[in-house]
Amino acid sequence: MIKPNTLVMLVSEKDKTYFRVVKEEGSLNTNEGMIEYRQILESNFGQQISTHLGKTFYLLKPTLYDLVKSVKRKTQIIYPKEIGYILLKLDIGPGKKVIEAGTGSGALTTALAFMVGEEGKVYSYEKRENFSQLAQENLKRANLQHRVEFFNQDIAEGFLQQDVDALFLDVRTPWDYLEHIFKAVKPGAPLGFLLPTTNQVITLLTHLENGPFYPPEVVEILLRRYKPVPERFRPQDQMVAHTGFLVFSRYIEKK
Numbered sequence: 001m002i003k004p005n006t007l008v009m010l011v012s013e014k015d016k017t018y019f020r021v022v023k024e025e026g027s028l029n030t031n032e033g034m035i036e037y038r039q040i041l042e043s044n045f046g047q048q049i050s051t052h053l054g055k056t057f058y059l060l061k062p063t064l065y066d067l068v069k070s071v072k073r074k075t076q077i078i079y080p081k082e083i084g085y086i087l088l089k090l091d092i093g094p095g096k097k098v099i100e101a102g103t104g105s106g107a108l109t110t111a112l113a114f115m116v117g118e119e120g121k122v123y124s125y126e127k128r129e130n131f132s133q134l135a136q137e138n139l140k141r142a143n144l145q146h147r148v149e150f151f152n153q154d155i156a157e158g159f160l161q162q163d164v165d166a167l168f169l170d171v172r173t174p175w176d177y178l179e180h181i182f183k184a185v186k187p188g189a190p191l192g193f194l195l196p197t198t199n200q201v202i203t204l205l206t207h208l209e210n211g212p213f214y215p216p217e218v219v220e221i222l223l224r225r226y227k228p229v230p231e232r233f234r235p236q237d238q239m240v241a242h243t244g245f246l247v248f249s250r251y252i253e254k255k
């Protein structure tokens with residue numbers, strides 16, 4: 001049975017998805033009919049539920065992938081294909097403290113908050129108040145907002161934390177803020193950057209070369225999807241050709 005105040009995901013046979021924190025009373029209205037919250041609370045994850053019009057929905061616990069994919073967005077977001085690698089490279093796990101900027105719509109924030117657990121913390125900086133607000137709503141919907149401290153602030157002013165375990169920048173000119181990184185992270189801390197153009201990558205590499213940084217890694221992650229039809233198994237006709245380049249390094253303290 002599902003407990004009240006649990007975040008659930010309902011997916012129709014037409015692949016329309018709804019997220020809800022289920023209360024003791026109330027209902028979900030869909031284009032294919034209504035589902036009472038009571039029906040959800042009396043069910044288990046992995047089961048089917050029918051609307052009052054007899055349409056079938058799958059009741060599922062949202063995965064981190066589902067949460068990231070479904071953030072309401074007003075900015076470009078970082079996609080799951082990049083996020084998976086970012087989490088590994090930054091060594092994000094329970095208890096870790098991590099800084100990110102800009103928050104944007106909060107897609108990466110969602111993944112970081114999910115991974116740091118109840119003991120960890122995400123410090124998320126965003127200069128535009130409307131984006132910071134949107135991200136906070138997205139984190140609230142995922143029930144992860146308490147793991148994040150949001151700062152509606154330009155990182156040109158620096159970071160307020162010290163000794164954090166990792167840092168990620170998704171801003172247009174990250175090289176402008178490298179000097180602030182040294183004061184905020186532990187020596188040896190993994191650092192990551194997302195940049196949409198090669199020009200930006202080259203400028204960043206030039207700056208990293210002249211600073212106290214571990215030799216950088218630059219990657220681009222391509223995801224090729226396949227049509228899951230056994231009789232005609234082949235790649236999908238179209239594919240997202242480019243999202244961004246990832247640059248990773250580490251801060252090395254000078255003696």
Ligand SMILES: C[S@@+](CC[C@H](N)C(=O)[O-])C[C@H]1O[C@@H](n2cnc3c(N)ncnc32)[C@H](O)[C@@H]1O
Nearest residue numbers: 078102104105106107108126127154155170171
């Ligand atoms: C592409 S979006 C970030 C998307 C986010 N990583 C996500 O996954 O949803 C870039 C954000 O950086 C913010 N930004 C740019 N420069 C900044 C700065 N100097 N300080 C704080 N935020 C900044 C922008 O306002 C924008 O919202």
